[in-house]
Amino acid sequence: MTTTETLVPEATDAVLEMLESEAIFIMREVAAEFERPAILFSGGKDSIVLLRIAEKAFWPSKIPFPVLHVDTGHNFPEVLAYRDRRAAELGARLIVASVQDAIDRGELVEETGPRASRNRLQTPVLLEAIAEHRFDAAIGGARRDEEKARAKERVFSFRDEFGQWDPRNQRPELWQLYNGMHVRGEHMRVFPLSNWTELDIWRYIEREQLDIPSIYFAHEREVFERDGMVMAVSEYLPLLPGETSHCEYVRYRTVGDMTCTAAVRSHAADIRTVVAEIAATRITERGQSRADDHVSEAAMEDRKREGYF
Amino acid sequence: MDLLRIVTAGSVDDGKSTLIGRLLYDSKQVFDDTLASLERASTAQGLGEVNLALLTDGLRAEREQGITIDVAYRYFATPKRKFIVADCPGHVQYTRNMVTGASTAQLALILVDARKGVIEQTRRHTAIVNLLGIRNLVLCVNKMDLVEWSEEVFRGIEAEYQAVASTLGVPEVTAIPMAAVSGANVVERAEQTPWFAGQPLLDFLEMVEPSEPAQHGAFRFPVQHVIRPQTPEHPDYRGYAGTVSAGTAEVGAEVVVLPQGIASRIEGIDRFGESHRSAGQGEAVAIRLVDDVDISRGSMLVAANGCLPGTDRFTADICWMSDTSVLRPGNRYWIKHTTRRVKCIVESLDSLFNLQTLGHLTGPEGVGLNDIARVTLKTTEPLFLDPYETSRDTGSFILIDAATRRTVAAGMVRETVAPTDPGVDF
Incomplete structure (x- = not known):
């Protein structure tokens, strides 16, 4: 190896090492301070990194928490298959809280119309799962660089008995002295990846050689354009009059519902080229690929107040 | 590449949000779609050009009121370094949020408006970052374009600030004249300051070696x-x-x-x-x-x-963070120090630190929201403490209200004291 080749990865690693150690510390604080924590796992890249952090934090023990997925019923089949595979590999208990089941039981009413989304329905299902399993901490993969309301959120983010976030009255969070104390019925959302950026996540996936769902890499898919975004044709997202589909090489930059997650035109078929594309992009991940954030300037803040991830 | 954690402090309208917006924008961390939404928002506010300050105020209430209420964390990177910026509110009623942001920072950016110079808030912000042990301070003298880039104005502010810094015992201050709105001396060297021998802000941030937080070096x-x-x-x-x-x-x-x-x-x-x-x-x-x-x-x-001797009695500076209760001698709290949580009692309330005059007031009756006080605490079990100035991790603690479970104070250990009154019961 030449000098220049060794310099770059080493230089990058110092930041990843620090971020990894910080996240492991937070993960261990949760294990020590809570009785019934759960890790939120969607099969998306951030929660994949989260599971890796948990794996490292407790090695050679297994991850001491169950893994919780809120399944809207509109997920990519590739991602669900990945979720099941990864949970089995880790020997983790997978709990699936289903939006479809809640709709079938008549507890939730679905939005109607061609632009209907189950995004908001995830919140009551998540809160119900937290209550049912009496989870006192839910560890999530949210990052502060994702969105301006998230930029304001604490690492240990307190939720009242209604699961609500009060952004104007957050607990002070000093040094690494996280305060997990709460009374029964209240819970904490914990975000070990708060200080990671999108690029840090991708570089870490590359460094750790983590397996990720195939839809993160370029593949040929039947897509159509809506509101300037490239959406996959699926039974959950029918074409509107005037819309036509075609086949194209795309990859996904974020993974959510098929109804609200857009694809990116790309030929990047391996992690190295994906990292290079992310490093060069001029559009934010949520702006490029998430219809759920386009509702208003404060869409995320409003959802988070209600108890969203 | 390594990482530098920065805290920013300034008062309303001195251009702090604009400065951060400028750093993000000029280091190409502002993406096209963010810029487009910024342009929409700026137009809606009737502004001719893009208001970079709108990049940083994330909550609905903040955008409505045009002020920063809570800390926002921002991330940007240059080929040399990754930066985490804790963008803190400057207003006195949000001092506790500034303490939150400063507790994890290695370097502080203190902003002043060149037209106003050093004001009460400047002194308060400097006292807070100094209290939290931040040894690297940058005085950003902003809006220099509005004082015709006058060297005399800049030198006057620099000297006045140095006096405040020496009173507090701040070892080193770097002052930079700048105009965040145009980016002069933020990323690019300003043509208007041939008399300024220092570096533009970003160059400085890329090369500065922050002081090592743990001074004793023992494991x-x-x-x-x-x-x-x-x-x-x-x-x-x-x-x-x-x-x-x-x-x-x-x-x-x-x-x-x-x-x-x-x-x-x-x-x-x-x-x-x-x-x-x-x-x-x-x-x-x-x-x-x-x-x-x-x-x-x-x-x-x-x-x-x-080795560390254990102690159950020590003095500390605390910043009180509760708006619903007052700290008084005899009060009991949970104390979290490193990974340990024990109970403590406030043995005495020794003095209040006046952030405006930088003086100490003895004999206070209680400590209220945003007050900074010197207290003597006694714990149920010995703690293994280092003075905060030699070791942040083992010299810091929080107090937790046993009833509400809320964090009510940030504490910095000053010195351990010999037990004189073993008769306190828990």
């Missing part, structure tokens, strides 16, 4: 969690999980386990299946010892030759 390892898999593959594995808070862990090193005071030796340092010879400050590892010692969360491994 400190608070145990977070004990790893005991008890599986067929690892029937007898017992690893003490934690993060090195000061010094270095080395295989073979003699250590003392606190609070028991038992001597042992490091057998192995593990990180996810890999064995390491050593682990430095900030590294999360699992440590195995040669002896079977009763160790649990809250124990601390320390260097045998740099």
Whole structure:
């Protein structure tokens, strides 16, 4: 190896090492301070990194928490298959809280119309799962660089008995002295990846050689354009009059519902080229690929107040 | 590439949000779609050009009121460094949020408006970052374009600020004249300041070496969690999980386990299946010892030759963060220090620090929201403390209200004191 080749990865690693150690510390604080924590796992890249952090934090023990997925019923089949595979590999208990089941039981009413989304329905299902399993901490993969309301959120983010976030009255969070104390019925959302950026996540996936769902890499898919975004044709997202589909090489930059997650035109078929594309992009991940954030300037803040991830 | 954690402080309208917006924008961290939404918002506010300040105020209430209420964390990177910016509110009623942002920072940017110079808030912000042990301060004299880039104005503010800094004992200040709105001396050297020999802000931030937080250099390892898999593959594995808070862990090193005071030796340092010879400050590892010692969360491994005496009585500076209660002598709280949580009682309230005059007021009756006070605390069990100025991790603590479970104070250990009144009951 030449000098220049060794310099770059080493230089990058110092930041990843620090971020990894910080996240492991937070993960261990949760294990020590809570009785019934759960890790939120969607099969998306951030929660994949989260599971890796948990794996490292407790090695050679297994991850001491169950893994919780809120399944809207509109997920990519590739991602669900990945979720099941990864949970089995880790020997983790997978709990699936289903939006479809809640709709079938008549507890939730679905939005109607061609632009209907189950995004908001995830919140009551998540809160119900937290209550049912009496989870006192839910560890999530949210990052502060994702969105301006998230930029304001604490690492240990307190939720009242209604699961609500009060952004104007957050607990002070000093040094690494996280305060997990709460009374029964209240819970904490914990975000070990708060200080990671999108690029840090991708570089870490590359460094750790983590397996990720195939839809993160370029593949040929039947897509159509809506509101300037490239959406996959699926039974959950029918074409509107005037819309036509075609086949194209795309990859996904974020993974959510098929109804609200857009694809990116790309030929990047391996992690190295994906990292290079992310490093060069001029559009934010949520702006490029998430219809759920386009509702208003404060869409995320409003959802988070209600108890969203 | 390494990482620098920065806290920013300034008062309303001195251009702090614009400065951060400028750093993000000029380091190409502002993406096209964010810029488009910024343009929409700026137009809606009737502004001719893009208002970079709108990049940073994230909450609905903040945008409506045009002020920063809580800390926002921002991230940007240059080819040389990654930066985490804790963008803090400047208003006095949000002092506790500024303390939150400053507690994890290595360097502080203090903003002043060149037309106004050093004001009351400047003194308060400087006192807070100094209290929190930040040794690297940059005075950003902003809006220089509005004083015709006058060297005289800049030098006057610089001198006045130096006087405040020396009163507080701040070792070093770097002053930079700038105009965040145009970016002059932020990223690019300003043509208007041929008399300024220093660097533009970003160049300075890229090269500055922040002061090492732990000064004593002795090994400190608070145990977070004990790893005991008890599986067929690892029937007898017992690893003490934690993060090195000061010094270095080395295989073979003699250590003392606190609070028991038992001597042992490091057998192995593990990180996810890999064995390491050593682990430095900030590294999360699992440590195995040669002896079977009763160790649990809250124990601390320390260097045998740099041992810490335990103490149940010490003085500390606290910043009070509760808006619903007042700290008074005799009050009891939970205290969280490293990974340990015990009860404590406020033995005495020694003085209040006046952030405006930078003087101490003796004989206060109580401590209210945003007050900074010197107190003497007594704990139910001995704690193993370093003075805050020599070690942030082992010199800091929080107080938690037993009834509400809220964090009510940030504390910095000043000195341990000999017990004189053993009669306090818990």
